[in-house]
Amino acid sequence: MTAPALQWNKTGYAVRHGFWMTWKSILHELDMDVPQGTALGLVGPNGAGKTTAIKIAAGLITPTVGSVLVHGVPATASEARRRLGLLTETQYIYPHLRVREWLAMLAGFSGLKGIRLRERVDAVLDLMSLTEKAGRMMNTLSKGQLQRAGLAQALVHEPEILLLDEPMSGLDPYWRYRLNTILKDYKASGGTLLFSSHILADVERLSDRVALIEGGCVRWIGALSEMPRQVVGYEAVCRTDSPEALKALTNGNRPERLPQGEWRITVPIDKKSVLLDLSAQNRIILESLRPMREEIEEVLFKFAGSRPAPDKKLDRQEERAP
Amino acid sequence: MSLMFILQIKALAVNVWREATRDHSILMLVGSGVLMMAVSLIFGQMAVGGRDRIFQDMGYWTMGMWGLAAVVYLGSGIIKRELQRKTVYLVLSRPVDRPTFMLGKFFGMVLVLASVFFLLTSAWLIIAVSRGISLTHMHFWALAFIFGEWVLLAAVSLFFASFTSPLLHNFFLVSVAFLGHWSNELKIFADNAKTDALKMVLNTLYYLLPNLEAVNFREAALYNDVIAGAVMGQGALVLLGWIATALIAANIVFMQRRLL
Numbered sequence: 001m002t003a004p005a006l007q008w009n010k011t012g013y014a015v016r017h018g019f020w021m022t023w024k025s026i027l028h029e030l031d032m033d034v035p036q037g038t039a040l041g042l043v044g045p046n047g048a049g050k051t052t053a054i055k056i057a058a059g060l061i062t063p064t065v066g067s068v069l070v071h072g073v074p075a076t077a078s079e080a081r082r083r084l085g086l087l088t089e090t091q092y093i094y095p096h097l098r099v100r101e102w103l104a105m106l107a108g109f110s111g112l113k114g115i116r117l118r119e120r121v122d123a124v125l126d127l128m129s130l131t132e133k134a135g136r137m138m139n140t141l142s143k144g145q146l147q148r149a150g151l152a153q154a155l156v157h158e159p160e161i162l163l164l165d166e167p168m169s170g171l172d173p174y175w176r177y178r179l180n181t182i183l184k185d186y187k188a189s190g191g192t193l194l195f196s197s198h199i200l201a202d203v204e205r206l207s208d209r210v211a212l213i214e215g216g217c218v219r220w221i222g223a224l225s226e227m228p229r230q231v232v233g234y235e236a237v238c239r240t241d242s243p244e245a246l247k248a249l250t251n252g253n254r255p256e257r258l259p260q261g262e263w264r265i266t267v268p269i270d271k272k273s274v275l276l277d278l279s280a281q282n283r284i285i286l287e288s289l290r291p292m293r294e295e296i297e298e299v300l301f302k303f304a305g306s307r308p309a310p311d312k313k314l315d316r317q318e319e320r321a322p
Numbered sequence: 323m324s325l326m327f328i329l330q331i332k333a334l335a336v337n338v339w340r341e342a343t344r345d346h347s348i349l350m351l352v353g354s355g356v357l358m359m360a361v362s363l364i365f366g367q368m369a370v371g372g373r374d375r376i377f378q379d380m381g382y383w384t385m386g387m388w389g390l391a392a393v394v395y396l397g398s399g400i401i402k403r404e405l406q407r408k409t410v411y412l413v414l415s416r417p418v419d420r421p422t423f424m425l426g427k428f429f430g431m432v433l434v435l436a437s438v439f440f441l442l443t444s445a446w447l448i449i450a451v452s453r454g455i456s457l458t459h460m461h462f463w464a465l466a467f468i469f470g471e472w473v474l475l476a477a478v479s480l481f482f483a484s485f486t487s488p489l490l491h492n493f494f495l496v497s498v499a500f501l502g503h504w505s506n507e508l509k510i511f512a513d514n515a516k517t518d519a520l521k522m523v524l525n526t527l528y529y530l531l532p533n534l535e536a537v538n539f540r541e542a543a544l545y546n547d548v549i550a551g552a553v554m555g556q557g558a559l560v561l562l563g564w565i566a567t568a569l570i571a572a573n574i575v576f577m578q579r580r581l582l
Contacts, residue, residue: 059415060414060415062580078418078419088411088412094337096344097337106413109330109416111329157416
């Protein structure tokens with residue numbers, strides 16, 4: 001078992017809110033970890049607490065209860081921040097600085113200097129295809145270029161852990177693909193990733209585990225393959241001389257003719273036995289039968305809108321709930 | 323003191339300097355200061371027998387006021403802007419501690435003020451030499467203490483900037499600058515006050531505010547007076563003491579600030 005690179009220990013965070021400065025809780029006993037060399041994707045609705053969880057891990061804010069550890073060191077300690085690279089959702093820039101100056105300044109904060117600093121700045125500019133823009137003022141970059149510059153600053157000091165808040169925001173399809181590759185390479189080289197995203201396809205591609213956060217709590221955490229997704233029907237591919245027989249299986253939907261002369265049909269759960277009977281009677285030749293599960297989005301939204309899903313990790317959460 | 327700490331402060335300071343110099347307002351401020359010194363030559367023509375004294379007097383006044391204006395301009399948004407633009411997140415997510423951040427901002431302000439001071443002083447000295455004004459070492463001490471006052475105001479400005487809005491920062495800073503120069507009068511008023519309450523208020527203000535007259539040697543330079551080294555040493559201690567106090571206070575306040 002690898003030691004966690006990031007660990008939230010019953011972390012809570014609250015802010016004063018409104019005219020009467022009443023406390024508003026943003027995170028409640030957040031309890032999760034990210035083992036070294038793995039990727040955890042944070043998903044959840046707006047205002048769920050994903051960004052706050054990332055900011056606490058980056059040591060920018062101190063939890064009101066509990067703690068966050070980076071390789072066993074409190075996240076607020078500068079030793080912890082030395083190991084982190086942070087990409088915020090919106091790029092916070094100094095408009096008066098040129099791209100190279102901005103990167104050099106931030107790399108300098110992380111302890112790089114001299115030739116090493118110049119080499120690293122050149123390397124990340126090249127990686128993000130920003131070499132030609134290196135002399136341009138930050139406020140003249142487009143949204144996508146700023147996002148790439150943001151990732152360049154997060155990577156410039158070769159951090160062990162990357163914290164990315166909506167990394168794909170503002171990127172075109174090509175750069176989304178490129179960023180996926182870059183992040184996969186980063187992970188393959190032993191880097192640890194924590195990122196939030198609204199794009200579930202990216203979460204699925206990049207993360208080893210997913211944490212669904214809602215209302216400041218972890219509703220579900222685990223690998224997407226472990227997600228309890230119900231079977232909603234079957235997709236069957238078969239051959240037959242009498243396609244009318246198939247119509248009875250599909251609740252009136254027309255079977256789809258495939259180029260090889262096969263038929264593809266979607267079979268409801270209650271018609272599975274009928275399909276197998278037809279196959280046993282040799283009225284159809286069943287080429288393949290694949291269960292169709294709920295979409296990941298559906299399951300996540302179902303979790304978010306209701307009680308936590310029946311999962312052993314959730315049971316632990318429920319035990320803790322007052 | 324580690325090398326990294328020094329490099330971080332340097333990077334932060336250079337960033338403040340770049341921001342100030344690439345925004346042309348500070349250059350316009352210098353230009354208007356030089357213009358003011360040139361105008362003082364015209365005023366000098368109107369005075370009978372006091373042309374050089376008017377030039378020197380107005381030169382020192384310009385340095386004092388333009389320094390205050392520069393500190394107000396630099397300090398009012400130095401923290402607020404970082405919080406509004408959220409650039410503070412990027413800096414503090416690196417191994418930069420909050421006191422380092424504040425010191426970097428302070429030295430950045432000092433760097434900009436030093437540039438402004440150099441340009442204004444150079445202009446003033448060039449005009450003075452070209453007019454044949456004889457300069458003594460007291461002129462240079464007076465100039466050095468004017469710069470010291472600017473640095474003190476920068477530290478006080480950082481303290482106010484760490485917790486107030488730019489508008490309140492400007493109000494407090496200008497109040498400190500003016501009341502600081504009236505500090506001796508405040509003590510006299512306090513001693514002569516008839517009610518205890520007024521005496522207490524004036525005394526509190528006297529002790530609460532830096533005595534900027536303790537670092538003001540402009541008249542001595544103007545009338546070629548000799549000031550004892552001990553008095554100037556005392557002035558230097560006043561400056562150092564207040565700068566350290568303001569910086570520590572600014573750090574304590576900023577350490578308590580929550581960022582979200």
